[in-house]
Amino acid sequence: xxxxxxxxxxxxAASVALLLGLxxxxxxxxxxxxxxxxxxxxxxxxxxxxxxxTPELVQHAEALLxxxxxxxxxxxxxxxxxxxxxxxxxxxxxxATLEFADFTTEVCDGLPEYVEDGTLTSDTYCPWLAKxxxxxxxx
Numbered sequence: 001x002x003x004x005x006x007x008x009x010x011x012x013a014a015s016v017a018l019l020l021g022l023x024x025x026x027x028x029x030x031x032x033x034x035x036x037x038x039x040x041x042x043x044x045x046x047x048x049x050x051x052x053x054t055p056e057l058v059q060h061a062e063a064l065l066x067x068x069x070x071x072x073x074x075x076x077x078x079x080x081x082x083x084x085x086x087x088x089x090x091x092x093x094x095x096a097t098l099e100f101a102d103f104t105t106e107v108c109d110g111l112p113e114y115v116e117d118g119t120l121t122s123d124t125y126c127p128w129l130a131k132x133x134x135x136x137x138x139x
Contacts (some may be wrong), residue, residue, distance in 0.1 A: 048089060076094055
């Protein structure tokens with residue numbers, strides 16, 4: 001191999017190595033690579049859990065945990081007879097419907113036990129006094 005061909009080969013190899021190195025080295029994980037997580041909420045001594053399925057929901061719950069001023073009321077559709085991540089309760093919040101609000105209607109407010117025993121008859125749960133106590137990766 002002559003020296004010109006060798007230089008082209010080395011130059012091409014260096015370019016490929018540089019591009020491969022830069023492709024995954026931004027220093028900040030992409031927002032869509034956040035691990036699905038579970039937020040634990042506490043209200044009047046009772047806890048319940050909600051799966052967080054988007055990076056935005058994980059970041060929002062972490063902001064609440066850190067005490068930041070962001071909408072704090074979890075709001076979502078109740079799925080009965082399926083605990084999912086919310087054991088020992090027999091219901092969970094559909095993670096695809098979860099949002100956080102500053103205020104909601106009173107008809108969906110209450111304790112987790114009210115969802116469990118049917119006192120809360122709404123299809124939506126929005127406990128006004130719920131506080132995030134943990135955000136953990138989904139096992």
